[in-house]
Amino acid sequence: MTIDQLRRRIDELDERLVELLNERATCALQIGEIKQALGLEIYQPERESHVLGHVREHGRATRGPLGPEALTRLFERIIDEARRLERESAHMPGQGATPKTDTAAKD
Amino acid sequence: MTIDQLRRRIDELDERLVELLNERATCALQIGEIKQALGLEIYQPERESHVLGHVREHGRATRGPLGPEALTRLFERIIDEARRLERESAHMPGQGATPKTDTAAKD
Numbered sequence: 001m002t003i004d005q006l007r008r009r010i011d012e013l014d015e016r017l018v019e020l021l022n023e024r025a026t027c028a029l030q031i032g033e034i035k036q037a038l039g040l041e042i043y044q045p046e047r048e049s050h051v052l053g054h055v056r057e058h059g060r061a062t063r064g065p066l067g068p069e070a071l072t073r074l075f076e077r078i079i080d081e082a083r084r085l086e087r088e089s090a091h092m093p094g095q096g097a098t099p100k101t102d103t104a105a106k107d
Numbered sequence: 108m109t110i111d112q113l114r115r116r117i118d119e120l121d122e123r124l125v126e127l128l129n130e131r132a133t134c135a136l137q138i139g140e141i142k143q144a145l146g147l148e149i150y151q152p153e154r155e156s157h158v159l160g161h162v163r164e165h166g167r168a169t170r171g172p173l174g175p176e177a178l179t180r181l182f183e184r185i186i187d188e189a190r191r192l193e194r195e196s197a198h199m200p201g202q203g204a205t206p207k208t209d210t211a212a213k214d
Contacts, residue, residue, distance in 0.1 A: 001137065003141050006141075007138070010134050010158070013127050013130055013131045013134070014131070014165070015165045017127055017162075018165045018166050018169060019169055020123055021124070022173050023120060024117055024121070024124070025171070026172060027113045027116050027117050030108065031110055034110050034113075051121065054121060055121050055124075055125050058122045058125045062125060062126055064126075064129025065132045065192055066125075066129050066132050066188065070188045070191070071128075073184065074184055074188060077184045078124075081173065081181060084177070085177070
């Protein structure tokens with residue numbers, strides 16, 4: 001493949017990544033709502049450990065070029081963004097699991 | 108859905124994310140190989156701007172919850188890991204686009 005073809009493939013992969021990351025964030029927000037209703041703490045370190053262990057294991061099984069350290073850094077950022085949305089959502093009672101995105105801000 | 112069901116869905120999404128991130132990294136490594144063969148610079152800021160603009164646009168079209176700032180932070184990390192792999196690959200002549208993962212390191 002040429003550089004242009006590879007870049008087009010990356011653009012396609014990025015669109016799918018955006019969709020999956022958004023679906024993941026929606027699930028995380030729904031969990032945040034349930035936790036809030038039950039009075040549970042948003043930050044649950046044992047769940048975070050599970051998520052990171054799970055992606056490292058899947059990365060090993062699929063033999064990607066991304067090793068466990070790279071996957072850990074990537075998913076720490078993904079978890080961090082989910083937590084940020086959960087906290088924003090918790091501070092906007094009534095907005096529930098579909099808070100305004102930050103579309104208006106700096107873009 | 109219950110918290111357990113939502114977490115199982117997140118685990119499924121994470122497996123797909125790992126696969127797509129690995130496919131993306133493989134494409135980036137192939138681009139790195141071509142650039143190296145042609146003597147081009149690995150860091151091409153205009154391509155990075157295109158990638159970030161593209162994911163923000165797709166995020167807006169798919170109406171997130173992840174806003175443009177969150178997507179920018181996530182894809183800056185994704186691009187950063189790709190660049191790290193390209194540089195590692197460039198320092199391992201003969202290994203080409205399939206360098207050893209960092210599986211052996213600290214995991």
